[in-house]
Amino acid sequence: MHLLNIKPILLTLAGAASFLISISTIAQVNTGLPTIELKTGIYRIQAELADTPQAREVGLMNRTSMPTNSGMLFVFEQKAGNCFWMKNTKIPLSIAFIADDGKIVNIEEMQADTTNNHCPTAPIRYALEMNKQWFAERVITPGMIVTGLPKK
Structure with missing residues (x-):
C-alpha cells in the first residue's frame, strides 16, 4: 500500500521534470x-x-x-x-x-x-x-x- 501512494508522486515528479526540460529547450531555441x-x-x-x-x-x-x-x-x-x-x-x-x-x-x-x-x-x-x-x-x-x- 505504501508503494501505491508513492507511485503517483514519482509519476508527477517525472512529468514535472520532463516539462521543465522541454521548457528549457524551447527557451534556448526561441531567441x-x-x-x-x-x-x-x-x-x-x-x-x-x-x-x-x-x-x-x-x-x-x-x-x-x-x-x-x-x-x-x-x-x-x-x-x-x-x-x-x-x-x-x-x-x-x-x-x-x-x-x-x-x-x-x-x-x-x-x-x-x-x-x-x-x-x-x-x-x-x-x-x-x-x-x-x-x-x-x-x-x-x-x-x-x-x-x-x-x-x-
Missing part, C-alpha cells in the same frame, strides 16, 4: 532572431540570422546545445576579415567563412569557451556557425557554395 533556410550540397540548414551588431556580439553565447541541422549565420554590412572567438560559448562549433557569391572560403573548428581567434583567409560578408564537425561529417569543403544567403 527571437529571424531564421533563414540555407542549402549546401544536399543539406538544408535552419540558420538564425545575426545581422545586427548586437546579435553578432551575442552570437551563440551561453547556449548548451543546438539542433543538428541548425546554426547561426552572421551577416556583415561590408566584407572584411571578420574574426571570431568562443568566449562564453558553451558548445564547440565549426565555422564556415563565406564570400559574397556564397563560396565557402575556409572552415575552422572552434573549441568551447576559448579566446583563440578564428579568421577567414579572404574578406567575407558571411560566417556560418554549426555544431563542431558538422561540415567535415558531410564532406562540405572550401569552394562549395551555400545558397539562400540574404542580400545586404
Whole structure:
C-alpha cells in the first residue's frame, strides 16, 4: 500500500521534470532572431540570422546545445576579415567563412569557451556557425557554395 501512494508522486515528479526540460529547450531555441533556410550540397540548414551588431556580439553565447541541422549565420554590412572567438560559448562549433557569391572560403573548428581567434583567409560578408564537425561529417569543403544567403 505504501508503494501505491508513492507511485503517483514519482509519476508527477517525472512529468514535472520532463516539462521543465522541454521548457528549457524551447527557451534556448526561441531567441527571437529571424531564421533563414540555407542549402549546401544536399543539406538544408535552419540558420538564425545575426545581422545586427548586437546579435553578432551575442552570437551563440551561453547556449548548451543546438539542433543538428541548425546554426547561426552572421551577416556583415561590408566584407572584411571578420574574426571570431568562443568566449562564453558553451558548445564547440565549426565555422564556415563565406564570400559574397556564397563560396565557402575556409572552415575552422572552434573549441568551447576559448579566446583563440578564428579568421577567414579572404574578406567575407558571411560566417556560418554549426555544431563542431558538422561540415567535415558531410564532406562540405572550401569552394562549395551555400545558397539562400540574404542580400545586404
